[in-house]
Amino acid sequence: MTHTDLVTNKIRSYLQELSPQAVETLVRALERKRASGTKDPHVELILSASVELMRTDPAAKGGGPVESTPLRSGREVVPRMFFHTLEEFLINEHLPEKQEGRVHRPVLNRVWTWISRDVLPHDIDILIRQVEAGKLNEDRLDTMVRALRRRAVDAISTALEKGKSSEKEYRRLSIELGGERGLADLRDINKIFAAEGWLVPFLNAVPESLTERRLKGDIDILKMVEKAAHRFPEYNSVVAAALLERADRPSALCSFAGRLARSDDPRVIGQSPFAPFVDMVLSEAERLNILAEAHRTRNPDPVAFSQALQEYHSLVKGVELDMDLSQTDTWRKRLSNTKKKISDIVSRELASAHGAVRRSMQVPVLNKAGDFKVDQNAIDDAVRALRVVVMVRNATETFAVNDIGKRTRQAVEQTLEIVTRSLITELRKQHGKALDAHVAAVDVAIMLSEIYYGADYAQQLRRSRQSAIAFAREHAPGAPMTGLTQPKLREIAAN
Numbered sequence: 001m002t003h004t005d006l007v008t009n010k011i012r013s014y015l016q017e018l019s020p021q022a023v024e025t026l027v028r029a030l031e032r033k034r035a036s037g038t039k040d041p042h043v044e045l046i047l048s049a050s051v052e053l054m055r056t057d058p059a060a061k062g063g064g065p066v067e068s069t070p071l072r073s074g075r076e077v078v079p080r081m082f083f084h085t086l087e088e089f090l091i092n093e094h095l096p097e098k099q100e101g102r103v104h105r106p107v108l109n110r111v112w113t114w115i116s117r118d119v120l121p122h123d124i125d126i127l128i129r130q131v132e133a134g135k136l137n138e139d140r141l142d143t144m145v146r147a148l149r150r151r152a153v154d155a156i157s158t159a160l161e162k163g164k165s166s167e168k169e170y171r172r173l174s175i176e177l178g179g180e181r182g183l184a185d186l187r188d189i190n191k192i193f194a195a196e197g198w199l200v201p202f203l204n205a206v207p208e209s210l211t212e213r214r215l216k217g218d219i220d221i222l223k224m225v226e227k228a229a230h231r232f233p234e235y236n237s238v239v240a241a242a243l244l245e246r247a248d249r250p251s252a253l254c255s256f257a258g259r260l261a262r263s264d265d266p267r268v269i270g271q272s273p274f275a276p277f278v279d280m281v282l283s284e285a286e287r288l289n290i291l292a293e294a295h296r297t298r299n300p301d302p303v304a305f306s307q308a309l310q311e312y313h314s315l316v317k318g319v320e321l322d323m324d325l326s327q328t329d330t331w332r333k334r335l336s337n338t339k340k341k342i343s344d345i346v347s348r349e350l351a352s353a354h355g356a357v358r359r360s361m362q363v364p365v366l367n368k369a370g371d372f373k374v375d376q377n378a379i380d381d382a383v384r385a386l387r388v389v390v391m392v393r394n395a396t397e398t399f400a401v402n403d404i405g406k407r408t409r410q411a412v413e414q415t416l417e418i419v420t421r422s423l424i425t426e427l428r429k430q431h432g433k434a435l436d437a438h439v440a441a442v443d444v445a446i447m448l449s450e451i452y453y454g455a456d457y458a459q460q461l462r463r464s465r466q467s468a469i470a471f472a473r474e475h476a477p478g479a480p481m482t483g484l485t486q487p488k489l490r491e492i493a494a495n
Contacts, residue, residue: 074132101241251318306387353385
């Protein structure tokens with residue numbers, strides 16, 4: 001199996017574990033990244049697998065025609081459409097501190113249960129019944145869901161006001177939504193719903209993909225945001241969250257905040273109404289930190305962890321180039337905390353990298369029937385570890401793991417070079433099933449070498465591999481001897 005096949009299979013497995021909304025969001029983000037001119041083969045692989053999943057799985061299409069959904073879909077379609085306007089503001093990671101404008105996706109289930117049971121039970125029940133009876137076309141359903149959101153804003157606002165004046169109501173609502181963080185998310189949800197009349201047209205006018213150049217230099221987006229901030233200053237965090245979602249380079253929002261504040265001094269920006277734009281960038285660093293740890297411990301995809309690290313490195317590098325955070329204690333400490341945590345995560349991965357690489361390059365053992373099984377888990381661990389080693393090698397200033405990084409690179413390089421050459425040399429001596437098992441180990445070694453050293457070096461190894469296989473087959477027991485003519489054979493026999 002090639003490295004590309006390995007990655008593709010892992011991507012498909014991972015995508016199948018995601019919710020339809022998460023797949024849809026991923027596709028939208030990847031399409032923006034591709035439109036920005038980014039040429040990353042993994043973007044194309046993930047996008048291709050995501051689109052294929054959405055095409056083959058009706059549940060993953062998100063927002064298709066009502067007529068195409070089964071009867072049970074009423075209880076799925078209505079809440080999905082009800083929360084649709086929140087999509088750009090949802091995150092799956094539980095941030096260390098609540099960031100206004102970013103809503104923790106898991107809270108939606110709690111909010112919907114509460115609304116459908118205690119807030120608008122009659123309205124929601126009627127709507128679901130009409131969907132399941134097939135009485136609504138897509139346009140009519142969209143109109144009714146919009147009306148439901150408007151009624152929900154009034155009802156939620158009333159419930160939140162009661163919570164302010166009644167400790168009993170506050171405790172009850174807090175329990176329903178999972179504590180103070182859930183309440184804060186509910187306030188954000190209600191705030192976004194309440195602004196639908198102007199916020200949706202505003203977001204429709206903002207390009208789906210915001211390049212670094214547009215955020216740092218163009219005047220059109222700046223004027224749009226300035227106008228919105230003048231009319232609705234309390235929505236700066238919400239606008240910042242939407243722009244972060246669409247930014248090809250999220251760190252550019254720091255420069256954008258400076259343009260809005262008419263200053264590149266972090267202290268001035270921090271005291272301006274546009275500080276939420278920098279806060280949003282730092283919350284993204286915190287989110288990527290959490291995402292990296294989740295990928296390392298729970299995601300079998302060997303690429304996801306290093307991809308999260310790459311995004312974190314790109315973000316931090318951009319922030320530090322654009323702003324001198326030493327001038328602001330709060331922002332400096334927030335970023336420093338994420339760097340310390342990410343360095344701890346990377347250090348744990350590096351500590352096991354050499355062993356993971358060595359284990360993955362072992363020749364599979366033949367059983368009594370002469371069959372063997374490749375240890376795919378060991379290979380996945382080695383791919384992930386090796387990608388992290390390469391990442392750290394190219395981004396030492398972000399991860400601050402110089403000592404362990406240097407030791408790990410030396411051990412990994414020595415293992416890759418010595419073991420790979422040894423495997424290819426031993427390949428010449430194998431035959432039968434043992435040859436097949438040995439080839440499997442050599443293929444893994446070449447794949448890992450390509451990750452670490454690049455395609456040119458791997459191509460040299462492949463040529464050596466082919467020569468060794470040809471030699472092994474030519475000299476296998478029972479193989480016809482080449483290079484001996486019939487007269488020469490008769491001469492040997494006579495002697």
